[in-house]
Amino acid sequence: MNDITAVAQLVLHERRARDRGWWDLMQGCLAPDAAIRLSWFRGQGAAFIAASQEMAARGDAATHILSPPTVDVVGDRAAVEIGAAIHLRGDLHGVEVDLTSHARLLYRAERRAGRWQITLLDPVYEYDSLAPSIPGTPVRLEADVLARARPSYRMLTCLLGAKDYAIGHDLYGDDRPEPVRQLYGTLFDWLRADNEK
Template sequence: MMFYECPMGTNTPEDIVDKFNIREIVEYDRYCRDYNHYDEMRSLYSDDASVGVSWTKGGINNYVEGSKVNNAKAPAKHKIFDVIIWKHGNRAIAESIQSIQIRCPLEGDVVDLATHMRKHYRLEKREGTWKIISAEPIYEKDTMFSAYADGTFCPDRKELEKLRPSYANLMYRRIKYGGHPDDTCAGEDKPETIEKLYRESSIWLGVMEG
């Protein structure tokens, strides 16, 4: 079965403590990312952790260093609405439902970018402590407008139509800032990408045969 089919509402006292700790880690991860506490953020990940987002894929150290650069150019704020956790033994899947909010200069104006997504985490309990093993986004939709009522920002529709619908505006801004966004991330515009991620996570969690 898929991890999201695991029964809910049957937590043991140990499960409750574990899920509380996992939720704290996930929420603190985003807090540290937003407010430049990079050493603290790094401590939440295992040394062999991997992170995939629209702007990079690789090891945790690469992600931390890239986050420093990105936050200096266009600070992002992650607003978390819910954290859902599925636990099996010393492994867990957590999904954080969130919005990424960025205000930044673009094309002679100042814009507000809002990207709605789920952050998909795998965590493992090692030597009594939960650590993040991997983290990936599942993009849903995004919008970008001038921050001002009399703003002049108007993106090129033809350029936007070449990009993935679930995070086209995020990619558009990245390109305009000289970046090369990854267009292979999981997203609701390509359900097969979510199916693949969920199947791999279910096998990793140990609730589905490989």
């Protein structure tokens, strides 16, 4: 298996393992010191797995529909971008709703001791939508939460915030293009730096 295929399979297996609750397999994909920064979580790989287990136990498990990944490899470093539609069914103020959040997942991976592992995950949130799972059912959204929420992940903020998840307001999103441009620059600077050692 060549490196591009190996890294593509790595990120696909990590997302599948999270969706299916295969925690041991997920652990094998993530470096213990991996930096993970999502709407509801910031921390390292091992803590992310534990938090994902807790989230699933609460009935808040998500499903990721993924596009084909784009992989760039330089030496023992790889950068991956993969489009994702994140689906979550949940309860919002007593109404069952379906959330779809569209994002680009940006990964860094490194070959350590001959094995590829994910060392960073940063999503770029694009937009999201929320609908009742039974069409026509009224859904109540809190005006103050809507007013404070970022456009790129507004409905995610409403749903997860109502479930007592702390949602960051400084994440990467298409509503703030300059930090996203800098993120891509940092990612590819890091990738090329491995070739300059």
